[in-house]
Every structure is written in structure tokens, then in C-alpha cells.
Amino acid sequence: MAGGVGSRFWPMSTAERPKQFIDVLGVGRSLLQLTYDRFRGICDPQNVWIVTNQRYAEIVGRQLPEVPKSNILLEPCRRNTAPCIAYVSWRIKSKNPKANIVVTPSDHIVTNEDEFRRVITSCMKFTSETDAIVTLGMKPNRPETGYGYIQADLSTSSPRNKEIYRVDSFREKPDLATAIRYIQQNSYFWNAGIFIWSVSTIVNAFRIYQPSMSKIFESMLPLYGTDKEQAAIDERYPECENISVDYAIMEKAEEIFVCPADFGWSDLGTWGSLLAQTKHDLYGNSLIGENISLFDSHNCIIHATDAKKVVVQGLDDCIVALKDDTLLICKLSEEQRIKQFSE
Numbered sequence: 001m002a003g004g005v006g007s008r009f010w011p012m013s014t015a016e017r018p019k020q021f022i023d024v025l026g027v028g029r030s031l032l033q034l035t036y037d038r039f040r041g042i043c044d045p046q047n048v049w050i051v052t053n054q055r056y057a058e059i060v061g062r063q064l065p066e067v068p069k070s071n072i073l074l075e076p077c078r079r080n081t082a083p084c085i086a087y088v089s090w091r092i093k094s095k096n097p098k099a100n101i102v103v104t105p106s107d108h109i110v111t112n113e114d115e116f117r118r119v120i121t122s123c124m125k126f127t128s129e130t131d132a133i134v135t136l137g138m139k140p141n142r143p144e145t146g147y148g149y150i151q152a153d154l155s156t157s158s159p160r161n162k163e164i165y166r167v168d169s170f171r172e173k174p175d176l177a178t179a180i181r182y183i184q185q186n187s188y189f190w191n192a193g194i195f196i197w198s199v200s201t202i203v204n205a206f207r208i209y210q211p212s213m214s215k216i217f218e219s220m221l222p223l224y225g226t227d228k229e230q231a232a233i234d235e236r237y238p239e240c241e242n243i244s245v246d247y248a249i250m251e252k253a254e255e256i257f258v259c260p261a262d263f264g265w266s267d268l269g270t271w272g273s274l275l276a277q278t279k280h281d282l283y284g285n286s287l288i289g290e291n292i293s294l295f296d297s298h299n300c301i302i303h304a305t306d307a308k309k310v311v312v313q314g315l316d317d318c319i320v321a322l323k324d325d326t327l328l329i330c331k332l333s334e335e336q337r338i339k340q341f342s343e
Helices: 031-038 054-063 081-095 113-129 176-183 199-209 211-218 229-239 245-250 271-277 332-342
Strands: 050-053 072-075 100-103 133-138 149-158 161-171 188-198 256-261 286-288 292-295 301-303 310-313 318-323 326-331
Touching (some): 031 054, 050 054, 054 072, 072 081, 072 229, 081 100, 081 211, 081 245, 100 113, 100 199, 113 133, 113 161, 113 188, 113 256, 133 149, 133 199, 133 245, 149 256, 188 199, 199 211, 211 229, 271 301, 310 318, 318 332
Parallel strands (some): 050 072, 133 256, 301 318
Antiparallel strands (some): 100 188, 149 161, 161 256, 318 326
């Protein structure tokens, strides 16, 4: 899923160049490209599908030339994750009714890719043998208020896979006191928004829990893969309800399971989360870019991959970001105000 318009990492990310298309980590690959890289050995490039907004078609094709152009599905408008997932599910079904699917956002990071591949492969075997819907639950290491949570029934694992458990409930983003209570129990996990299921399972779930949406995509089956597909999507897609897959399917379906996992995951929703996920110097600073020098500075994140030279002195707990002709200097505690700076 690569249609988001997140500009939280302004000035690098903008509405025209959202965070999934930028090199947030300074490693020479965008978050979209890193997501693609994680599936090497799991999925052939011919079986990678990307759903994005029409305005990003060119940049997706440029960043992932290995993916067939016909596998880049273009939304005419934003309608949240349920229509996005429904569209690609019916499109894949038209090509392979026995397919097994992993759905993942394109703007997250994973630091232990070997463990990620192991977990995904294990879950795909499970969903290929059952009618189950599986979501990944990240083991929390702090009382995070920016994530939704999954409560698992850890009393009994699935007989087919000892790492997979039934979901008791999905919980909205909590306040701090509630988040502290969650992590004091070992049955709560962060909801990473990564799902595994067979194409028949998810299509049937849409038919049961979202019948009007399923009819829209079912009606277009004869058009998928033809030169009439995009025009049909442009016409019918706006009819879909603007709803997340969590509300549309996950909180209603019965055969919902969670696989607790720990592979260094973050959704990189803030500069603070980027600071937490990157290497620090002895003073807690994270430097992304070459020729950056810091003096008397602590717990700062400096992102300047295009700069010839950057020197920072006397800053604590700050963001310094340089892109093209725009410089941002902001307290980490005030980063929620970046949105108004960027408008």
C-alpha cells in the first residue's frame, strides 16, 4: 500500500513526494524500495503488487522498475485501506484464485529482515492451509500512544502453528495510562497493519462484511487486466466507503489470529521515532548524511543528505533537516507543529 500523502518528514517529504518515496534513513533506498527488498526470497517481482494514487504512478515505476507496470494499481481518489485491499484482492483473484497474500504498508521500517522473512513465511504456510486471517502483532517495548493494540488469547496457540494465537480484541490508540497498563501484561501487541490471508479468504470476508464494496469489485472481474480496467476503476472506486480494513473486516470477522513478532519494526510516524530507530553518537545524536559535525549538542536528529557541509553547535533535543532550498530547525517536543510550517 503506497498511496499515503504523509508529509511528517517535511521538508524531505511533501504532498508531491510523501515519505514512502524518500530516503528517510540515508541508505540510498526509499522506504518503498526497502519494503520491496524485504520480500526478496519470499515473493517473485512478478507477484509484487502496489496500490498507489494516480499522481504517484511515475515515481513508483521509476523506483521499482522490476515490478511489472500492470501490477501498479492506481487509485483515482483516497478511500482508506479497505477499498485499496479489496481492489488488489479481486485483481489478484482474477489472475490466480489460489493466491496467498501479504498486505503491508510501504512506509515502515524493519531492522531484522531475516526474522521478518521467517515470520512471514511461517504465517503464509498457515493461511494457505486454513481460512484464517492473520495480523502481525509487534511486541511493545514502551508505552506507545501512537499505535493501536491487539489483545491476544495466549492461553492456547493454534495446533497448526505454535506462534499463532486467536485475537481477543482490537484496541484503539490509548492514552498514556492505558498504554502503561497494556505493556504490563504480555497479551497486548502493537498493530503493525501487516496482514496475511489467502485471496479466497479475504474476498469472502468482503462479501460477508462489506457486500456493497464487494459488488463493486466483483462487477469489474471481466475488465481486470484489460485496457478498460482503469476507466472502470476511475468511475466506480469513488463509490466505495472511506473505511479502514480494521473497521471493515478485522473487527467483524471470526477467524482472526495474531502472530506476535519482534523484528525491529517501526512505522516511522514522527521524527522522534526516526531518532529512536537510527544509530546515535555518544551524546544521543543521530546524523543522516555526510559531512555533518556537531558540537555541544545532545539528542538531536540531523537529516542533510544533500548538503556539502553542516555544522551544528549548542542544540539539545532538536530536529535539523535540510532539503533543496528549505531548512527546518525545530524542537523535537514541538514537531507536531511541522504540519503548519509545511503548508
